[in-house]
Amino acid sequence: MATNDYKIFSGSSNRPLAEKIAEKLGKSLGAIELKRFSDGEIWVKYGENIRGSDVYIIQSTNPPSDNLLELLIMVDAAKRASAKRITAVIPYFGYSRQDRKDQPRVSITAKLVANLLTVAGADRVMTMDLHAAQIQGFFDIPFDHLYGSPMFIGLLENFKENLVVVSPDVGGIKIARSYAKRLHADLVVIDKRRPKQNLAEVVHIIGSVENKAVLLVDDLIDTAGTFIGAIEALKKNGALDIYGAITHPLFSGSAIERINKSQLKKLFVSDTIAFTRNGDSDKISVVTASDIFAEAIKRTHLNESISSLFDIDKG
DSSP: OOOOEEEEOSSSSSHHHHHHHHTTTOOOOEEEEEEETTTTOEEESSOOOOOOOEEEEEEOOOSSSSEEEEHHHHHHHHHHHTTTTEEEEEETTTTOOOOSSSSSOOHHHHHHHEEEHHHHTTSSSEEEEEGGGGGGGGOOSSSEEOOOOHHHHHTTTTTTEEEEEEEEGGGGGGHHHHHHHHHHHHHEEEEEEEEEEEEEEEEEEOOOOOOOEEEEEEESSSSSSHHHHHHHHHHTTTTTTTEEEEEOOOOOOTTEEEEEEESSSSEEESSSSSSOGGGTTTTTTEEEEEEHHHHHHHHTTTOOOOOGGSTTOOO
């Protein structure tokens, strides 16, 4: 395969990030038409020949559900246009919070999305900071799970020496440990219970945060209720300045207002989700994920190892 024989296309969910990724690869986004019928039905047409090409489709699948459906239609159209290999680059993998049947009569949407992508014709999936790493096992095609911590580490290295890294729950320990190792900081875990969606209650803090600067890390913020609850609990236990590093800024409802009113010092988020309201808060700073995705795409196309991009245990 010729080293230049790959093409990058963007859906409508996060074109600014796709443009940054293409620019870092020295390429332009491929021509594609994305239209809606008057009733909202999605129509896709590739505006150039992709027969025999290595095709990368960049599209986050955060709500509305049109983003997911648009990705599926783009994959299907590429398959029918005889693309050689189709990689769905999903900076934020939506519907990943429903990754198991934790109560009767509910859907496992993460598995459903995996099935849909495979049936649509995706040959490979690339994403960053899944809500649950085991979702990779739902796929029977190659899956690259990239980690966002390298985006933030450089911004956090100058923090105070008495820094501790806090995982908001047991499931986030692996990523939090990666931050702690790279920043030479102690690790603290919050034990919480979730009585219903978008609501979590802090039960216990495992480790000491008294008179410490705190870095709270997680994969996403939705309404920010859980995040703010963690901040309040940490403050009650003697934490000093509190910072956050969150990969996916969903920011639904009054999330930004809650963050503005909180005792949070600074929040770093990425651009895996198109976020245009950072001007509403001087506490929020946006970091681009384009470097990591561009490198992963380049190495994947050249059939080179990308393990260094998702090995979070190296410090």
